[in-house]
Amino acid sequence: MLQVVWFKRDLRVEDHAPLSAALRAGRVLPLYIVEPEYWRLPDTSGRQWAFLRESLIELRAAFAARGGALIVRVGDAVDVLADLHARHGIAALHSHEETGNAWTFARDKRVAEFVRQRAIPWHETPQFGVVRRLADRDRWSAHFERFMARPIEPAPAQIARPANIDPGVVPEWTDFASGDDTCPGRQRGGRKAAVELLEGFYAGRGRAYAFEMSSPATAARSCSRLSAHLAAGTISMRETIRRAYAERAALAQMPCEARAVDLRSADALIARLHWHCHFIQKLESEPxxxxxxxxxxxxxxxxxxxxxxxxxxxxxxxxxxxxxxxxxxxxxxxxxxxxxxxxxxxxxxxxxxxxxxxxxxxxxxxxxxxxxxxxxxxxxxxxxxxxxxxxxxxxxxxxxxxxxxxxxxxxxxxxxxxxxxxxxxxxxxxxxxxxxxxxxxxxxxxxxxxxxxxxxxxxxxxxxxxxxxxxxxxxxxxxxxxxxxxxxxxxxxxxxxxxxxxxxxxxxx
Ligand SMILES: Cc1cc2nc3c(=O)[nH]c(=O)nc-3n(C[C@H](O)[C@H](O)[C@H](O)COP(=O)(O)OP(=O)(O)OC[C@H]3O[C@@H](n4cnc5c(N)ncnc54)[C@H](O)[C@@H]3O)c2cc1C
Incomplete structure (x- = not known):
């Protein structure tokens, strides 16, 4: 029986609580499902998939480097899970909570019903400072800080490869969708690019972020450019904000002229990382x-x-x-x-x-x-x-x-x-x-x-x-x-x- 880790918009092995929990529980099958129906929605696009695809290829390499294999399937999530369950047996499903669009919400309800009927436990873990079934906004900020202060899950050193399971290919857009979405200046996906962006911001790219973020002529360089990575989960919010807090504290100890990033810019980034979760909470509370x-x-x-x-x-x-x-x-x-x-x-x-x-x-x-x-x-x-x-x-x-x-x-x-x-x-x-x-x-x-x-x-x-x-x-x-x-x-x-x-x-x- 397998501990299935369903990767959704959390394409990393670092600070991945569901992966850590699954590894503690038994034999792990890391799974990504490409859902063609999702990619036909009016709010999704080929450029988003292209970014995810690069991120998935890197994630697959991260598993391979640890001895494991990321399994990729194309199809409806319930059908894919049903097939895996029939062939190998699913002991438990592990994933991060997702605050997606109405379609992913409905799909999660179908998956919940599928696992309920088969008595498969589904362990969902928050990945942002967003609270499910939040009763009262008054205490939200305190919750956010508590969540971000929890330990960062280290990336596992070893992950056993699931035996006799075809890993599947990471498809191209045209393999499951139609329509051209040319985006020549698109950012690259993957964990490596996310880490480089964060490093680069504090090495000086974000020096005048607070003053240069408003003009489209300067913002493309001065802003963190982490948004697509936070959306795909190639870097976790906890890793990002903890780094932002640490950099802010270190910068405050330095004389102004020695700072690679000015304090207003360091503060502005922290504020926006809070807004990220503050806004997602709105949709979570009212889909x-x-x-x-x-x-x-x-x-x-x-x-x-x-x-x-x-x-x-x-x-x-x-x-x-x-x-x-x-x-x-x-x-x-x-x-x-x-x-x-x-x-x-x-x-x-x-x-x-x-x-x-x-x-x-x-x-x-x-x-x-x-x-x-x-x-x-x-x-x-x-x-x-x-x-x-x-x-x-x-x-x-x-x-x-x-x-x-x-x-x-x-x-x-x-x-x-x-x-x-x-x-x-x-x-x-x-x-x-x-x-x-x-x-x-x-x-x-x-x-x-x-x-x-x-x-x-x-x-x-x-x-x-x-x-x-x-x-x-x-x-x-x-x-x-x-x-x-x-x-x-x-x-x-x-x-x-x-x-x-x-x-x-x-x-x-
Ligand atoms: C109409 C509209 C639609 C938007 N849609 C999205 C979206 O689909 N995805 C998205 O990530 N952002 C969205 N934003 C917020 C914001 O414009 C982008 O997060 C930001 O421009 C991304 O660039 P960056 O990563 O360099 O941001 P930075 O300025 O470097 O900020 C760092 C991070 O803070 C968060 N953040 C920044 N500004 C905001 C904000 N105003 N509200 C909430 N979180 C914020 C993002 O996660 C961002 O990556 C939208 C804003 C508007 C006005």
Whole structure:
């Protein structure tokens, strides 16, 4: 009988509690299941698989180096487990808890039913500071710190190879899915790349992270770039945050001029690693966030689909060069920085009045680091649907001059305007008499009028009876706080939602 370790989004042998527990219990079969149905969902993509595939190949090598073998199967998870059980007998199933999308949630329920019927114990272990069936957000931060302080599981030195079991191949995308997803600038998967990124950040790449994270021109180098690795689990959150705490403590002892990373940047990274789990907790506590606005008044609103605006936004042809440059960079590299993710979402939801579920799915499949628990709550937050965050309506022209003053970023990603004067890159509608050069489109909306209309739309909803009470309920469920009910989402509000500022707007002029 086998102790099956089901690898999901935890592709490492280091700090892997289910693997350690299985090894203590008996003969181990490490298993990864490629589920074609999952890879046909609108929020998944070939680029995500390509990253996972590289990570799996490295994981397989890590097992081989220890004498073991990672078993890979393609198919439905229940069918694969049923087959293994029939042939070899499964004594127990071990895995990390997963806060995935609705599909993986439903699949886990089917697996739970399968193991229950066969009396196979399924031991699920948390891998983040996320709590299943959390009763009360008030004590969440303390839980997070306790979880991160637990010992890091050492990688096992030896793992016996399961006898008479075909290891299977790690398939190519085209072996089980269709559709091209070219992403020439994609990050490489695998544990080695994750460790190098963390080392590089503290060796100096993250020196000015806190000051360079906002511009897409500097962020790609200065940010940690760990998101895809945290999503695939090639490095654990515990390893990452413990290293961040240790580096922060060491940096604080050094004179300023000797620091490879300034303290504000070290603190900024720690804050964001907390947000990672804080956001995933939202989806864990309310899986419907993937489909339904958190605040009921926003959930009640219906959208008329505007295919022209949707395509222009999706394809980077809105006529706002900075917006289009960001969309195109994301398409080509699978990554863009936080501020630009927020701007792209806000522009789609406010200026173009597009349905957040449709634009959120486009972004999800373009992100190599797609993490449903961060993604959907962020999409809602940046679309003004939570009721507990001040809506932020970014002015795309202001972002352009602030984040790309010399226009180098726009020239790179919008070659149609490469020879245009810098001022024209930020506001082509003021320069080209309605027809920009080289087939670049005229802007699809007057952004000032569109922002005003969005503000009026939102204000009308926020004036509805009972809006504040419903916002309080959202806050009680999802707001973060070190002390009971006094802080709100990280980096945003410091007051509960009844505070009048909560109902204000952050409208950039
Ligand atoms: C609309 C929208 C969608 C997003 N979707 C995702 C997603 O699918 N997957 C994802 O990992 N991040 C997502 N983010 C959060 C953030 O933009 C990315 O984590 C970050 O840009 C990744 O780059 P990095 O690893 O260099 O981050 P760094 O700035 O170096 O931060 C380190 C880590 O902290 C976490 N983190 C950083 N910012 C945030 C944040 N605002 N909220 C929660 N966690 C954060 C991530 O795990 C990140 O890897 C989204 C943000 C927005 C506005």
């Amino acid at each position: 419907a966030i993937e489909f339904r606005a958190m605040h009921p008044a926003h959930a009640a609103r219906t959208h008329a689909h505007n295919e022209v605006a949707f395509r222009a936004w999706r394809d980077g042809r809105t006529g706002f060069p900075f917006v289009d440059a960001c969309i195109r960079m994301l398409a080509a590299t699978g990554w863009i920085n936080f501020r630009m993710r927020a701007m792209l979402t806000a522009f789609a939801s406010y200026h173009l009045d597009l349905d957040w579920r449709a634009t959120g799915a486009v972004l999800a499949r373009r992100f190599v680091d797609y993490e449903p628990g961060i993604h959907w709550p962020q999409i809602q937050m940046q679309s003004g649907l939570t009721g507990i965050n001040a809506p932020r309506i970014y002015n795309p022209a202001k972002q352009s001059t602030d984040q790309d003053p010399d226009g180098a970023f726009i020239r790179r990603w919008v070659p149609e305007l490469a020879d245009s004067p810098t001022a024209a890159l930020h506001a082509p509608w003021l320069y080209f008499d309605g027809t920009p050069p080289n087939g670049y489109p005229a802007r699809i909306v007057d952004h000032e009028a569109a922002a005003r209309a969005a503000r009026e739309r939102l204000s009308a909803i926020r004036r509805e009876a009972g809006y504040g009470d419903a916002a309080q309920r959202v806050y009680r469920k999802h707001g973060s706080r070190k002390r009971p009910i006094h802080n709100d989402d990280p980096g945003r509000r410091k007051q509960p939602p009844r505070d009048t500022r909560q109902l204000g707007f952050d409208l950039e002029n």
